[in-house]
Amino acid sequence: MTIRTLPRALAIGTIALAGVALTACAPSTDHSGMSGMSGMSHGATAPGTGTTQGSANDADAMFATMMIDHHQQAIDMSDMLLAKTGVDARVTDLATRIKAAQAPEIATMRGWLADWGAPSAAPGSMGHGDGMMSETDMAALEAAPGGEAGKLFLQQMIVHHEGAVAMARTETADGQNPLALALAATVITAQAAEITEMKELLAQL
Numbered sequence: 001m002t003i004r005t006l007p008r009a010l011a012i013g014t015i016a017l018a019g020v021a022l023t024a025c026a027p028s029t030d031h032s033g034m035s036g037m038s039g040m041s042h043g044a045t046a047p048g049t050g051t052t053q054g055s056a057n058d059a060d061a062m063f064a065t066m067m068i069d070h071h072q073q074a075i076d077m078s079d080m081l082l083a084k085t086g087v088d089a090r091v092t093d094l095a096t097r098i099k100a101a102q103a104p105e106i107a108t109m110r111g112w113l114a115d116w117g118a119p120s121a122a123p124g125s126m127g128h129g130d131g132m133m134s135e136t137d138m139a140a141l142e143a144a145p146g147g148e149a150g151k152l153f154l155q156q157m158i159v160h161h162e163g164a165v166a167m168a169r170t171e172t173a174d175g176q177n178p179l180a181l182a183l184a185a186t187v188i189t190a191q192a193a194e195i196t197e198m199k200e201l202l203a204q205l
Contacts, residue, residue: 059174061118063167063184064109066130070164071102071109073132074157077141081153086146090201091153094194098157101190105183112180131163147205154202161191161198 078095081087113119133141133156144152164187171184 056112056116056118056177056180057175059171060177060180061113061116063171063175063180064112065119066167067164067187068106068109068113070130070132070160070167071106073138074102074160074164075099075106076138077133077153077157077160080138080142081149084144084146084149087150087153088147088201088205091150091205094157094197094201095153098194108183112177130167131160133160151202151205154198154205158195158198158202161195164191165195 075098078099081095082092082099137156141149141152141156168184168187168191171180172188175181175184
């Protein structure tokens with residue numbers, strides 16, 4: 001009897017060890033050590049949305065929420081200028097390009113925030129230090145006649161772009177989402193080039 005039961009015992013032991021090994025190799029569902037925002041999505045987006053990739057942290061969400069408002073004000077400023085007559089064609093061309101670049105980026109960032117489960121509204125802490133224009137600044141641009149408006153637009157947009165570049169550099173240092181980081185790099189490159197262009201234009205007007 002001993003000879004017959006020994007292989008059975010070994011078989012049971014082998015099955016038990018295999019079960020332990022499989023359990024140890026199984027992916028863990030414990031996300032307690034995951035950094036980032038409470039209630040936010042950390043994984044890749046569901047197939048078909050195409051708006052986000054990888055994980056997102058607080059810096060990514062802050063960058064997107066603040067940059068949406070920042071971009072929107074740049075579009076508002078551009079609309080004010082484009083509604084005027086007598087503006088230098090080079091300035092209106094710049095305003096048109098700013099609108100064309102930043103409107104799609106707003107849509108993209110709103111998609112990210114929806115995927116991440118983050119609020120879509122900025123936290124309300126943006127001020128002139130972020131390059132944002134005050135209500136007085138915006139009123140002055142709206143009231144300015146064509147030629148004067150062109151110069152004022154350039155002066156204001158230089159400050160506005162400088163704020164955007166600073167925000168993008170913060171995202172580059174603190175963010176982790178690859179698409180948000182890529183957009184931040186684009187903002188730095190594109191808007192730094194436009195700052196140079198605007199300073200040159202301003203000197204010529």
